[in-house]
Amino acid sequence: MNAENPKPIIVLENLVKIYRQGKLEVPAVRGVNLEIKSGEFTAISGPSGSGKTTVLNIIGALDDPTDGKVFVEGIHLASLSRSALSKLRRDRIGFVFQAYNLIPVLTAFENAEIVLALQGVAVKDRRERVMGLLADVGLEGMEHRRPDQLSGGQQQRVAIARAIASNPAVVLADEPTANVDSSTAEKLLSIMEKLNRKQHVTFVFSTHDQKVMDRARRIIHLVDGKISNDEIRE
Amino acid sequence: MRSTGMATMAWRNLRRNRRRTALTVFGISFGVLLAVIFTGIGDSSYADMIDLAARMGTGHVTVQHGDYLDTPSVSKTVTGTSKISALAARDENVKSISTRITGQVLLATSAASYGAAMLAIDPQKENKDTFALFDSVDEGAMFESGADKGIILGAKLAQNLDTKMGRKVVYTLTDKSGEIVSGLARVKGILRTGSQSVDAGLCILPIDTVRKTLGFDTDEATQVAVFLYDQRNSEKVAQRLKKTIGENAQVLTWDKSNPALAGFIGMKVSGTVIFEILILILIAAGIFNTIFVSVMERMREFGIMSAIGFSPTKIFSLVMWESLWIGIIGLISAAAITAYPYYLMATKGIDVSKMTGGEQSLEVAGVAMSPVIYADIYPQSILVICLAVFGATLLSGLYPAWRAGKVVPVESIKLV
Numbered sequence: 001m002n003a004e005n006p007k008p009i010i011v012l013e014n015l016v017k018i019y020r021q022g023k024l025e026v027p028a029v030r031g032v033n034l035e036i037k038s039g040e041f042t043a044i045s046g047p048s049g050s051g052k053t054t055v056l057n058i059i060g061a062l063d064d065p066t067d068g069k070v071f072v073e074g075i076h077l078a079s080l081s082r083s084a085l086s087k088l089r090r091d092r093i094g095f096v097f098q099a100y101n102l103i104p105v106l107t108a109f110e111n112a113e114i115v116l117a118l119q120g121v122a123v124k125d126r127r128e129r130v131m132g133l134l135a136d137v138g139l140e141g142m143e144h145r146r147p148d149q150l151s152g153g154q155q156q157r158v159a160i161a162r163a164i165a166s167n168p169a170v171v172l173a174d175e176p177t178a179n180v181d182s183s184t185a186e187k188l189l190s191i192m193e194k195l196n197r198k199q200h201v202t203f204v205f206s207t208h209d210q211k212v213m214d215r216a217r218r219i220i221h222l223v224d225g226k227i228s229n230d231e232i233r234e
Numbered sequence: 235m236r237s238t239g240m241a242t243m244a245w246r247n248l249r250r251n252r253r254r255t256a257l258t259v260f261g262i263s264f265g266v267l268l269a270v271i272f273t274g275i276g277d278s279s280y281a282d283m284i285d286l287a288a289r290m291g292t293g294h295v296t297v298q299h300g301d302y303l304d305t306p307s308v309s310k311t312v313t314g315t316s317k318i319s320a321l322a323a324r325d326e327n328v329k330s331i332s333t334r335i336t337g338q339v340l341l342a343t344s345a346a347s348y349g350a351a352m353l354a355i356d357p358q359k360e361n362k363d364t365f366a367l368f369d370s371v372d373e374g375a376m377f378e379s380g381a382d383k384g385i386i387l388g389a390k391l392a393q394n395l396d397t398k399m400g401r402k403v404v405y406t407l408t409d410k411s412g413e414i415v416s417g418l419a420r421v422k423g424i425l426r427t428g429s430q431s432v433d434a435g436l437c438i439l440p441i442d443t444v445r446k447t448l449g450f451d452t453d454e455a456t457q458v459a460v461f462l463y464d465q466r467n468s469e470k471v472a473q474r475l476k477k478t479i480g481e482n483a484q485v486l487t488w489d490k491s492n493p494a495l496a497g498f499i500g501m502k503v504s505g506t507v508i509f510e511i512l513i514l515i516l517i518a519a520g521i522f523n524t525i526f527v528s529v530m531e532r533m534r535e536f537g538i539m540s541a542i543g544f545s546p547t548k549i550f551s552l553v554m555w556e557s558l559w560i561g562i563i564g565l566i567s568a569a570a571i572t573a574y575p576y577y578l579m580a581t582k583g584i585d586v587s588k589m590t591g592g593e594q595s596l597e598v599a600g601v602a603m604s605p606v607i608y609a610d611i612y613p614q615s616i617l618v619i620c621l622a623v624f625g626a627t628l629l630s631g632l633y634p635a636w637r638a639g640k641v642v643p644v645e646s647i648k649l650v
């Protein structure tokens with residue numbers, strides 16, 4: 001852990017999520033308590049159906065818990081309106097999904113700057129920031145390509161650039177490497193690591209992949225909707 | 235937001251499925267084409283009918299005796315016609331004014347006698363814009379002056395009377411005191427129009443001669459017919475005239491003096507409106523289908539957008555922009571594909587006599603119509619069509635846009 005002992009940016013208290021399918025109740029998350037601090041590089045692992053996606057969605061204010069509390073930077077999400085949640089996602093959370101993250105009609109550059117544009121950041125500032133970020137993720141010279149002119153790995157890099165463009169509190173990535181080959185996965189991880197170290201971006205990502213897991217500094221292992229192991233490495 | 239504004243994104247989205255967009259745009263354009271041509275034909279033919287009706291007798295606005303409409307007779311006169319004419323002439327919408335005596339007349343020759351409609355005119359103050367048949371004198375010629383001693387007969391009427399050019403005809407009228415008066419005239423011309431009611435039932439006499447026969451003042455007649463540049467101003471002109479000439483005479487617009495024609499046009503106009511509404515519904519259904527399908531196909535994309543912070547309003551406005559663009563391109567392309575067909579319809583028209591086959595002239599409520607149909611749309615009608623199409627476009631985007639705005643990211647982003 002960091003020496004300064006920074007305050008947690010995410011706190012889950014007794015998180016429960018039960019999906020209802022007609023009369024059937026599917027418990028996806030069953031009492032998770034968790035704190036994530038600024039600067040972490042954390043993997044959520046676990047077998048298929050263990051609740052990784054559900055947890056990330058709830059942290060990211062995309063889904064509501066059935067029970068328990070979620071705090072993002074000290075704010076209790078249940079207290080926010082729909083539009084406040086939308087703003088929170090825009091300003092404080094970065095998302096990278098498994099695939100097809102990008103808006104197909106926008107170029108790499110436009111995709112990466114879209115959140116800043118939504119925030120109303122001036123064109124010039126946007127440009128500076130986004131060109132720098134695209135260089136950081138290794139996409140120099142590809143700014144004007146559309147998503148369909150980029151490989152899967154390159155698309156994920158744009159998604160990472162977009163996710164961090166507005167300096168969010170945390171980037172949530174649900175299986176960001178599941179759709180790319182292993183060497184591409186390695187490269188994506190390296191990029192994320194570099195951003196984490198140099199720009200102090202907090203990453204929480206889920207994965208199945210042992211190699212990806214090994215790059216994390218903290219691994220939260222989920223089984224049947226419960227944390228079975230929370231391992232801090234290094 | 236500049237490069238990545240909603241308008242730009244919407245525009246690019248339309249280019250993703252060009253064929254679908256093109257088909258929708260074509261649908262709009264074709265609908266507008268139909269609506270414009272159809273409305274143009276309506277506007278033009280109603281205006282033609284009204285103008286022709288005006289030129290066939292009553293003018294766009296008629297000043298006559300208060301009882302003339304119910305019981306037309308040469309004894310129901312208006313006096314001070316030159317003052318009325320002078321008052322009417324002050325209105326800038328008025329093109330010309332004619333004073334006439336109209337009524338029933340009995341015509342007799344040595345062979346036969348027939349009743350007919352009489353129109354007594356001042357040939358020096360009439361032309362074919364005030365009196366449609368002015369140039370239809372087929373044999374012989376129009377009178378030289380209002381004091382001429384001639385008579386002009388419909389061709390069939392002349393035949394019925396067994397008379398011809400240069401022969402004598404006695405015309406008999408009832409004067410204001412109920413006395414029978416008559417005059418003698420020589421056949422000066424024959425009218426041949428193809429319209430039954432004219433050819434078999436109309437005679438034209440010179441107004442001053444008729445005044446003398448009836449014992450009228452030089453300022454007395456049964457009708458002051460007022461002609462306008464544009465028939466749509468009839469009501470306005472009539473109202474103004476009513477105020478200035480007061481109670482002495484009745485002022486009627488063409489639709490009051492020709493209710494059969496007014497009814498016919500009213501019916502046709504409702505037909506056009508129904509047709510336009512149908513076109514509008516088809517256009518709206520086409521746009522709705524396009525936008526709705528494309529929205530449903532893109533729910534995942536909207537889910538991502540919502541996740542990264544697009545507000546429901548932003549997503550709604552993106553889809554509305556797509557509808558707006560479709561409407562704009564639709565109207566531009568409509569203008570492009572409508573221009574030439576409309577130009578042809580406006581300049582060359584369609585000769586329906588070839589379709590209906592034969593010589594028969596079209597007659598509507600006693601008004602003979604040209605067999606060539608033209609389109610001549612009022613600017614207001616174009617504006618109404620454009621606004622309606624535009625409105626339909628936006629309206630059909632509303633529901634899909636609302637659906638898109640309501641996207642639930644967790645449901646739509648799920649990967650299989």
Ligand SMILES: Nc1ncnc2c1ncn2[C@@H]1O[C@H](COP(=O)(O)OP(=O)(O)OP(=O)(O)O)[C@@H](O)[C@H]1O
Pocket residue numbers: 019020021026027028046047048049050051052053054055
């Ligand atoms: N919308 C839903 N309705 C019903 N059940 C659901 C729904 N979403 C997830 N579940 C169930 O909740 C449990 C947890 O699902 P979740 O997607 O969070 O797992 P996961 O760990 O992300 O799995 P994977 O590794 O396959 O992505 C599973 O049993 C799943 O079937």
Ligand SMILES: [Mg+2]
Pocket residue numbers: 052053054174
């Ligand atoms: Mg998952």
